Amino acid sequence: MSASKPQxxxxxxxxxxxxxxxxxxxxxxxxxxxxxxxxxxxxxQDAVPNIALLGSGGGQRAMVGLLGSLVQLDKAGLLDCILYLSGVSGSTWCMASLYQEPDWSTKLETVKDQIIKRLNGPEVRWTDTLAKLKKYYYEKDHFSLTDVWAVMLVASYVKKIDDCKLSDQWDQFSKDPLPIYTVIDKQSKQREEGDPWFEISPHEAGYSLIGAFVGTSSFGSQFKNKMKKQDEIDMLYLQGNKICWRTALECIIICNTNLQCILEETLCSCLFNVFPSKDPHSPPIDECYQVLLKLVNMNLDVLKGTDPSACDQSIRTTLTDLSGGQRQLIHQLEKLNDDKAAGKKAAKQYVMQYTVDVCNYLELKLNFWSICRCIAQWIWGRHYNFLHNMTDDAVPRALLESETRDYIDARVLLNSPYFSVLRKERDIDLIISLDFSDGDPFMTVTQTAETCKKLKIPFPEVNIPSEDVKKPKGFYVFKGKNAPTVIHIPLFNVVNSGDKIDAWRKKYGTSQVPYSAEMIAELMQVSGKNFAINRAKLLEQIRVVAEAKYFQAQARQI
Structure with missing residues (x-):
């Protein structure tokens, strides 16, 4: 019987x-x-093993890698063994595409072809992009960089503006694994208080470890006396919450490619059209446009450790002209510059305050500067805190006192959604971890083991030979007493990539622009090999956990 949607x-x-x-x-x-x-x-029937498949982050590499893995798992006849499918960052791009189709796991080959056709198809039209960004801006109490990132960047990768709501798919999962999307509570992470692990499923959203949840359709609404309803987050926004702005800036610096063009030319110019000023005395668009570009470049100069004085002087000159020769703001900025201490950290603090001051000045004239303020103040994924002013002794006070919380990409803490499935109540017997990370391919599983040890959560001990970090094998099994068995599979390994692991990693970097059709087909094949080659090993581990649970159930009945 299908579960009914809650009131x-x-x-x-x-x-x-x-x-x-x-x-x-x-x-x-x-x-x-x-x-x-x-x-x-x-x-x-009473002792079916609970098996969870995890997809790590990794941008489009993770999206395509997860899709290729699932397709091969289906061909191996083992996809129907999976009870939960959980992801972070790029893996959720794949999940969002899959769950648009009810019962996708029963027709995966067809769904896969549809997804690849879309990825190889035309870009989202700019008129649709701007309309979506405008909708976010005017209809939300808390507009943040996640909205901008989702519309301007994620949509360009996945080639779709996905307006679907997760709770709308409530009745569509009768034959598919249950999806769990994972993000991080930024304040809990930074202050090391509360619970940073936040999960979103079709049923509810909330803190995995402390146990505080709200219906998914109500997540983001304000719970104060009478609930102030906010529109439920859509799947595009949910995907946009899966990548860190710091990564974007690093891409600009390292690659100096299309991303910079998007940020400097497309984004800035479009914002003037999306959020036009109603003030007839607004400063000329061209001058304001140039100020914004210089602000972007100034922030990038500081991040790269280069001299931002040229951008600084250009901004001062333009603002003096815009203010009719008045220098009050300029004097304030110069004072900040005079007080600036040596060192990169101080320079970052200075340029952040500088950006805020310039945006505050121009916000009186131009509506769109609230976006610039989000950039300056680094506001990502802001929502009303559904725990605000609640009372519960089990919930840390810090989570109850703040009116808003910021939810960000889980990769800033752990690039895999382990803690969504390590809840004791989910009783997971086997975890299949697909690692699409760049850098250390074992960081996700080793960090999880360390964190579980501190939190006293059952997890097997993880020991990785040092030589495996650069030359990982294709299949690892970790076991522990009263703990789930963990299978860890690095995307590129000596089995499917031979001695060209570094070349594969470089070709499919996180900062890579959208993949070509040839790259997608190649990556699908490489990721699928991990299950084609290791099918017998995987089946054996499934057999071991299934029969162990079966015999335990038999023993309890005696």
Missing amino acids: ESGEVRFGHSLNKEEEFVARRSNTVLQCLQKFKIRCS
Whole structure:
């Protein structure tokens, strides 16, 4: 029977139990049971193993890599073993595309072709892009850089503006793994208080470890006396929440390619059209446009450690002209410059304040400068805090006192969604971790092991030979007492990439512009090899955890 969609009562749920609507698990378990029986694995209705598949971050590399992995897992006959599918960052781009199609796992080859056709197709029209950005701007209480990033960058990668809502897909998952999207609570991460791990499913959104949740359709609304309803976040925004602005700036510096053109030429000029000023005395558009470009370049100069004085002087000259020769603001900026201490950290603080002051000055004349303020103040993923002024002894006070929270890309803390499936209530027996990270291919699993040890969460011990960091194998298994078995699969390894691992990593970098059709096909094939080659090993580990759970259930009945 299909789970009914809950009423939008705006109630906050405290507790570690699963949402009552996650009865989906029982329905999906029937699919898992039938799959295991096809392989003659001993299993019973009351002891079906709970298996979770995790996709790490990694931009379009993760999106295409996860898709290729799932396609090959399906060909191996093992996709129906998966109970949960959880992702962060680029992996969620793939998930969002898959779950647009009800029961996608039963027709994955067709769905895969549709996704690849879209990725190889035309860009999203600028008229649609600007209309979406304008909608975000005017309809949200909290407009942030996540909105800009989702519309301007993510849509250009996935070639689609996805207006679907996650809760709208409530009744579509009768035959698919349950999707869980993971983000990080920025304030909890920075202050090391509360719970940074935040999960969003079709049922509810909330803090995985402390146990505080709200219905997904109400996430982002203000819970103060009577609930102030905000529109539910759509899938485009949810995908936009999966990449860090710092990464964007690094891409500009390292690559100096299309991303800089988007930021400097397209974004800036479009903002004038999206958010036109209603003030007849507004300063000339061209001059303001140049100020914005110089502000961007000045921030980049400081980030690169180069001299920003040329941009500084140009901005001062333009602002003096715009103010009719008045130098009050300029004197203020010069004072900041005089007080600036030596060192890169001080320079960053200075240029941030500088940007805020310039934006505050021009905001009186131009509506769009609120976006510039978001840039200067680094506002990402801001929402009303549904725990504000709530009362619960199990929830850290810091989470109850703030009116808003900022939810950011999980990769800034851990580039894999382990903690969404490590909730005790989900009773996971086997985790299949697909690592699409750049850099150390074992950082996600080693960091998870260390964090679990501190938090006393059952997790197997992880020991990686030093030589494997540069030359990883294609299949790792970690086991521990009373802990889930963890299978870790690096995307590029000595099995599917031979001695060209570094070349593959370089070719498919996170900062790479949208992949060509040839690159997508090649990466699909390489990622799929990890399951084609290791099918027997994976099946054996599934057999081990399934039969162990079966015999434990039999022993309890005696």
